[in-house]
Amino acid sequence: MTLNREKPKVIVVGTGGFGKNHVRVLAELGGLGGVCDIDVEKASTYGRLYNVPYYSSVSEIPENVYDGAVVSTPTFTHKEVALQLILKNFKYLLIEKPFTRDLREAFEIINQARRERVKLMVGFIERFNPAVSMVKNYVAEGAVGEIIMASATRVRRWPERITDLGVLLDTAIHDIDLMRHVFSEDPLKVYAKVGRSMHRIHEDYATLILTFKAEKMAIIQANWLTPFKIRSLEIIGSEGVIEADLVSQQVTLSSKDDRITPFSEWSEPLRHELKHFLECIVNGSNPSPGEEDAVKALAIVESSFKSSETGNVVNIVTQPF
Numbered sequence: 001m002t003l004n005r006e007k008p009k010v011i012v013v014g015t016g017g018f019g020k021n022h023v024r025v026l027a028e029l030g031g032l033g034g035v036c037d038i039d040v041e042k043a044s045t046y047g048r049l050y051n052v053p054y055y056s057s058v059s060e061i062p063e064n065v066y067d068g069a070v071v072s073t074p075t076f077t078h079k080e081v082a083l084q085l086i087l088k089n090f091k092y093l094l095i096e097k098p099f100t101r102d103l104r105e106a107f108e109i110i111n112q113a114r115r116e117r118v119k120l121m122v123g124f125i126e127r128f129n130p131a132v133s134m135v136k137n138y139v140a141e142g143a144v145g146e147i148i149m150a151s152a153t154r155v156r157r158w159p160e161r162i163t164d165l166g167v168l169l170d171t172a173i174h175d176i177d178l179m180r181h182v183f184s185e186d187p188l189k190v191y192a193k194v195g196r197s198m199h200r201i202h203e204d205y206a207t208l209i210l211t212f213k214a215e216k217m218a219i220i221q222a223n224w225l226t227p228f229k230i231r232s233l234e235i236i237g238s239e240g241v242i243e244a245d246l247v248s249q250q251v252t253l254s255s256k257d258d259r260i261t262p263f264s265e266w267s268e269p270l271r272h273e274l275k276h277f278l279e280c281i282v283n284g285s286n287p288s289p290g291e292e293d294a295v296k297a298l299a300i301v302e303s304s305f306k307s308s309e310t311g312n313v314v315n316i317v318t319q320p321f
């Protein structure tokens with residue numbers, strides 16, 4: 001296999017709970033070039049299933065064969081895996097969310113990527129949820145007037161395989177990014193409270209209040225305690241309300257005199273995300289969400305932890321990009 005930007009081939013590193021979805025969808029899109037997992041059973045299973053080369057360590061992946069890589073290993077390994085791939089001359093990396101455990105690690109990747117002209121994408125998959133695209137379009141066309149506030153809920157039972165981080169960094173970060181996306185601006189301050197109930201080490205419930213310019217605000221609730229799954233987003237504007245169920249992808253628009261739920265066919269957000277990644281490789285363009293979005297979300301997470309520890313409202317400071 002040789003590099004061919006017209007038909008890019010991507011390797012998936014980490015074929016566990018979520019990585020196996022990257023493998024399947026990339027195969028469906030014709031962009032799967034190989035798989036890598038330190039669990040050789042998994043690597044060989046997916047390599048054989050999709051008839052692609054497989055490796056049981058990043059060090060075995062050959063240079064200048066793949067056009068890009070998806071990093072879907074546990075978050076604590078992202079930095080090490082990404083740096084290894086950059087050393088191997090990879091020019092496009094899609095790194096799963098959260099990009100890294102903290103800002104320090106994120107900048108280690110970003111600085112090295114800039115030196116080597118590597119384009120980075122972060123796996124904030126909800127941006128590719130058709131329900132979110134519909135919300136974003138309604139907001140942009142003024143269907144609910146000026147946004148006043150928004151709220152997001154993301155709850156389920158603790159997925160016990162996640163041991164390296166808590167619900168704020170793992171789960172609420174999706175909605176932190178969504179709020180930046182929907183408001184089209186960065187929050188200025190955060191007040192947050194996190195707590196631990198069942199998880200052995202990390203927080204498993206969190207509530208955040210983000211404030212934006214002109215007293216606009218967003219409330220984010222996330223937990224790993226609720227025995228069923230809810231992922232919802234609500235936008236309250238001066239002229240109406242948008243409610244989005246991010247699981248069923250159903251969106252309802254309400255105004256003073258009307259309430260409509262337009263039909264839209266369900267489609268897999270990961271397919272849209274990976275299509276975008278492949279298209280960027282073909283066009284040589286910068287993927288979005290990219291490193292700036294990764295860093296800004298992490299900065300909000302770090303400010304939220306600080307707020308929860310101190311009981312204070314915290315100003316969110318991010319480095320200029």
Ligand SMILES: NC(=O)c1ccc[n+]([C@@H]2O[C@H](COP(=O)([O-])OP(=O)(O)OC[C@H]3O[C@@H](n4cnc5c(N)ncnc54)[C@H](O)[C@@H]3O)[C@@H](O)[C@H]2O)c1
Pocket residue numbers: 013014015016017018019020036037038039042056057058071072073074075077081096097098123124125161170
């Ligand atoms: N975008 C989303 O909605 C979404 C959903 C779930 C998980 N994720 C993210 O995806 C990443 C993986 O999560 P998961 O739930 O699939 O984890 P997982 O533990 O189920 O799978 C991780 C896999 O990576 C392999 N691995 C570990 N270290 C490796 C290394 N150095 N090289 C190669 N393989 C290695 C493991 O053997 C395992 O198969 C995490 O960052 C997580 O936050 C994102």
